[in-house]
Amino acid sequence: MLKPKLFSIIKHRDVELNKSQIINDVIAGIIVAIIALPLSVALGIASGVTPEKGLITAIIAGFFISFLGGSRVQIGGPTGAFVIILYGIVSKYGGQGLTVATIMAGIFMIFFGFMRLGSVIKYIPYPITTGFTSGIAVVLFSTQVKDLLGLSIKEVPSEFFDKWQAYFSNLSTIDITTMVVGLVSLLIIVISPKINKTIPGSLIALVVATLAVKVLHLPVDTIGSRFGEISSSITFINLEDFHINISIVKELIRPAITIAFLASVESLLSAVVADGMIGKKHNSNMELIAQGVANIASALFGGIPATGAIARTAANVKSGGRTPIAGIVHALMLLVIMLVFMPFAKFIPMTTLSAILVIVSYNMSEWRSFKGLLKSTKSDIAVLMVTFLFTILFDLVIAIEIAMVIAMFLFVKRMSESTQIENSSQYYKDNFEESEDEDEYSILAQKDNLHEHLGSKILLYEINGPLFFGAANTFIDIMNEIKSDSNIIIFKMKNVPNMDATAFNVLKTIDKKCKEKHILILYSEVNEQPMKLMINTGFVSKIGEDCFFESTERAIKTANEIINCKVSL
Template structure:
């Protein structure tokens, strides 16, 4: 825990290091300010909760985590998970589930699950991220076009149907501002300017919308100020409250019915699946981000400490109105490119957003909702990894393409939890099938070079080569081959030189082979099995028995032992 901070302090940073990290933090703060608001809105909560997340989680995770350069806050990956929670349980339920996810993340870090990212197949990751991108983009069409829809309720297909039926109600004013914003977002990078494109786009969209509203009373678009209202400690207003994040227990906030949601075992039980999903997604996103950051910065993160840091951040953020957070790849990349090398840059980024709340809230209220929707459309496109998605379909093995498409479709039509669970399950089954095909059990020819010392193998001795891991799938395959012995065979040699795995199913299969051969009074020679696996067989009762079960170190020795067993049998 706190490994990134400890490493940073032990490296004795110079004044130049502090200066570059402060500048990097300010740069990322400029990027994170509008993104945090947009992602909060997309998650179904007022924009200030996204800002509170960037402030609290961004600072806490940087100090307590395992990566020096990760920038944490609200991310697009969470949108499809958080939106249903808000609809069903309100902001109070969302913060309680985030609080629970923080506990789960800490337990994952303590349990040394930091290598979690390595067991998730690439098609599963690309499949659900592309699906999330499609869902986010779909939900932004309403504000981008200014469609006359009271609420986007129901599943994805129902929401899509509402959008399609509402297309005739397109508001040209909203479309004008949204189109101007997205055009700027797409064209600005070509200028290679150091000024973030989304900042220019939002500023341009806001200024143009304000000027047009001043020039014509008929021109009006929805803004953060007109869409969101606050009532805090008797102070009411529009837009974002110009106050510091205040401490409050998450269960004191409103549920879906507008009343404090409270805390109970029943609520915890209902929110647990969502909390687990948030924790797993947060872990994957953060560890993936840390791996990318390591490649860019040349530094090394501590995955278990990063999980603990993410857990602490998600445990504390809900106490100050913050929604679930994770490391953000885009903001982390911007941090590294701007010269960030220490957790200080993330702390500065959080402090910048804090100062912006106190100083800029009147101006932030003028940002059009169509501009925020345009920003999220670009975020969704970048998140969809369209190039990687198409490339995997073109060149990927058929099994991986199936997993990719299944995860994508399930994420869009249902939710990410089902998609990842089914995708992981299917990927595991396909991997097992491929692994089974790698294990072969073949009969060794009688004129094999290992038998030259003894001449051709007698007809009543059969040798089988087991090549590959023996586990619950391949063990039965091996059992079927070995069980098909001819009546004249009296001794069987199993060459297990290339067996590198023996699980319980394989041990049971070996027991079946032993029992079957004993009933037929056929001797068994096990050749060159690794000592640790011989120990497993001994524990299961498959041990040395003169004339029945014996072990050899080489195939040549195995033939000698088999002949001795054969002579002993014939003598009796």
């Protein structure tokens, strides 16, 4: 059922929605807002837009994600995963292009939710999500070197290796003051949690560095020196100013789908992590719809794409947040901060914001998970490395597309290898000649000598695993094993859960060739899906229902009777 989690909690008078919990949610919301403040500003700048755009996103999108979302504790806003994609869109199409792409992405996400695709997106292979997340982290880090060290580079190349070549070529232009402020900011962010876990290290670094630069009049590049005065108002965009034609909209479809896909994956991963922390379950489809609405609303007020933020969501849970009220308070608190303190944002050093994003990059890298996957199977390592390297060297879209294709091919290969077709004739014969069990087959074997022709005139093949296009060649190899004096083949299909059209076509080919050689095929213990396919296509009526048996023993008995009848004739 598509109903926002907040509405469900209120309607059913959830036991957690009491005065004490509401107070805890308000406190958690304030704490998360303080954490989100420097991150939102830094991510806005890194995305190629002005600082307030990041805050607007956290306020507008953060509100709708909590108000309409399918998770109790999800905190939404701008995240590091989007930075590289958004910067590319802004560089090529400008701010208006980003607005259109964000609205389109929101529409796609709403479509995903209504089409119940929330559960499907969860099946993206883990090596792919780890690969592109780690790749984005490396690329994000590489974009912050110039501001962190104060390098004098007019135009930083967009390509990864060209960017680093430019950095190394301009190492002599490092601004010592800027570098010291940046490194001190890094140290504060890293060390402060060990001393005080209440106030976020990024906020402490922001305040300390800003005061130091202002009071000591340090010659360091700031938000004000780069962007001028920062707006503290939130206004609806003026649609009359838009000059986007159809051709540009068509070009923006691909990046919009990328934003929608990435936002969907990241938000649902965050929701899953949150579920594990609070012992509850989110509604993935409602979450996608809320994310879509939030992105459209963010764009209409001049913001950038947003998604569920794992770190901020975890902080919300650890601070006592248990209902969407915390996320709503977080958004309202950021609004107050923006209206009151935004004029002072112009004094924030750019190198401090770079230090914050360096830490974001490190946290995004998931290096422990990356390292663990390198000990996994060769196929998983291949998918991981392709995604990681292609994200760095090309872009996220190409990386995901190629990695998904490789993952699917490797999956098909593994599945085809798991499907085994074995000649069990001799096993059945030896097993029941020596068996002392008084089961149905043993009794029949002793009475009617059922094992007499097994392995010679009667061949029994046991198929284990799904019959699909990847296993078709294995299936057709049976023809090479059939002896010239064989009269009957029995296919035991007890362990075949399903069969696709390709494998079924191979089965019909085998049946046709066996008829040409005057060999009869019998089928035993066929499961529901393969049987339904053979009935619907008319295969069963064509070869006769008497060729299908509920037990392999009865199929062997019938085959033996047919052989004995031919011999007597």
